[in-house]
Amino acid sequence: MGKKLKKKKGQALWERAKKIIPGGNQLLSKRAEMFLPEGWPSYYTKAKGVHVWDLDGKKYIDMSIMSVGACLLGYADQDVNRAVKKAVDGGSISTLNPPEEVELAELFIKIHPWAKMVRYARTGGEAAAVAIRIARAYSGKDKIAFCGYHGWQDWYLSANLAHKKNLDGHLLAGLSAKGVPRGLAGSALPFHYNNIAELESIAARHKDIGAIVMEPIRYAEPAKGFLQNVRRIADEIGAVLIFDEISSGFKVHYGGAHLLYGVNPDIAVFAKAISNGFPMAAIIGKEEVMQAAQESFISSTYWTERVGPAAALATLKKMKEKKIHAHMKKMATLIRSGLKTLADKHELKMNFSGLPTVVVFSFDYGDESQAIRTLFTQEMLVRGFLASNAIYVSYSHSEKDVRAYLKSADEVFVLLKDAVRNNKVKEFLKGPVAHAGFQRLT
């Protein structure tokens, strides 16, 4: 290990946090250990556009997860913030309901004409759980066939009760199902994306599947006919088809990704991206399916506040007006092709994946890959970039930002090449290698 960096304020606070917050924070993907253990700034004082300021006042360009894609317009967007502050000044909650939630429901239905009814929640995890509840209430059947990532709640994690690696390969590896009631074992049945035979086989073996849940797209395009066949199977077995658009929705175009593929689910779930970072989630669906929500008790006080719908209305309006996706795709293409060119130039083995607006890459060096990625993060950080192996492009990312990022990546790749060739990766690292998945922190 190389010479340690002087401990920054953010790192000191992170150490303090881990003593009083189990795991240090509220999201695995924002832990310092996932980026650069002992070196990541961890906390921000200010964020604006693509810029983030840490506790020491150092300014970075965010060329990493942009809050896991929750801010497609960029941080602290002035139009969204104006709408939010208006809602705050006018009272963010009361005994009466916010009319904005009706206007927002009408907008969701307009964007997705197959859907006729809408419910809300405030976080993605609970929104997915609401969709599952409605689907089970409607179908009268409890089992769920799923692929992809759907959050922390019991119904999903229960997949790992039957087999502790069931969720590996669905985004995060090694997720522990400890604390999930064992009565749910066998209730969530995983299948793999683009593997229709697997879903056919599950459907043939289980008569009581009430819902099929999936992300319509994550890192790869759906194979020809895949989504159509999922739809057909759902209809054949009387299961509610749920598209979880929490990660994909509004990310590649205006609306759910499923609109691109001409396959409509019975329910779609949205959260991240719809409100530019303010807690808000929507569950939209066909009328007869959604009415089953009335047969169950689905109710929460904070779901009635006004900031969420006000932020969503302003965000959806601006996304459309500014045609943000064309810009985002252009920037993502520049980044992807720029990185590929640099990889060739420096003879670094890299793989690329992701959505058209999310660039995901990995260094392809077996057991050393994660250490090399950590070194990349370390060196980019010194140069003023929050950088990891995924770049969630926002409307605020400019060509200038991309050029600056690629220029620094060019420098860092020289160092990476040297480290790889001369077996010096660990030597160059000033701290431990980043975690790749779920892991207990001490």
Add this chain to the structure above:
Amino acid sequence: MGKKLKKKKGQALWERAKKIIPGGNQLLSKRAEMFLPEGWPSYYTKAKGVHVWDLDGKKYIDMSIMSVGACLLGYADQDVNRAVKKAVDGGSISTLNPPEEVELAELFIKIHPWAKMVRYARTGGEAAAVAIRIARAYSGKDKIAFCGYHGWQDWYLSANLAHKKNLDGHLLAGLSAKGVPRGLAGSALPFHYNNIAELESIAARHKDIGAIVMEPIRYAEPAKGFLQNVRRIADEIGAVLIFDEISSGFKVHYGGAHLLYGVNPDIAVFAKAISNGFPMAAIIGKEEVMQAAQESFISSTYWTERVGPAAALATLKKMKEKKIHAHMKKMATLIRSGLKTLADKHELKMNFSGLPTVVVFSFDYGDESQAIRTLFTQEMLVRGFLASNAIYVSYSHSEKDVRAYLKSADEVFVLLKDAVRNNKVKEFLKGPVAHAGFQRLT
């Protein structure tokens, strides 16, 4: 039924909402049908202090649920809103974490010295589910003994799978468990508040109780030794004791209600009241219990935003500085004694309950009681009050507000007495009787 009122904007929007939002809104307790079907304003444009403006611009004094007790400082509190707007301007979320969450954790621990660690969520329902997950992960046992109300999630509603009236008497009657997986049947075992023998019996019959969950107080004081005995039983059977302080916390004094009774749980859950209406929830607990959160996957993107902790810090600070509970108790006492005096004066049979800062009453006329309460709401509404059978007092309620409310109640009680004596309640009502619990809307 009397002559119908002219339909107001809010009522028209409510009708529209019910066509595209199952149940019309996101919280049973804020449905028009719970107050005054066909007459309730339903929506607000502005709320400030104790005042709420409806879509027609009519101003009301909120002498009802004050957003179910979520705004103890009053609506749109200027100090909380200032902190929120600062967080919004500075960027409400980023790839890095908000330092406010660490400061807030330290404050929760300072207020509750038995607790050493803190996690957050954004709604009460999911916060209770987080606590249950942690308790099950820590104890290794799945069954839950509970009393009181704990929200919409599967673990709680599953009580009604075994017996559809299991949850009756725990706040809301007739809650449907449709859509809750049947594998959870028998996992949540209800006992009644202040009935220690019932809990003893459950504990004797079930060896695998991992958690005992209860509200330390709702409408009645704990009987002598009750909470101590619950604590003893939890220790004897190796169950995690969870106090759900979502409704009681900070409501009667600064901190969890349990601090008043000298009985510490292993975990306490807070939501409503801690952030004056902005979505925020906290799960606090003993270190060794809370560390079990690290053995499970509990993670959500919106839990990392900054508005929630910023609002909570400002709210907790102001609550303490202004000693709001002394004022709230004084106002509640005035309201309670004022209403009792009026009941005597007009010879109306009424019962009173509630916390020292929440006045709850009912008219005691058998099957007619709910119709009389509806008529009370109808007539108070005309006089400029949002009024029902519960008054959640806030710091913004003044003696002047209370006097105005009692003056109008005095007038309305004349009418109620006439209606009761001459069997004219239904005749005086301009719409249907309010719902008392869970019911499907058309």
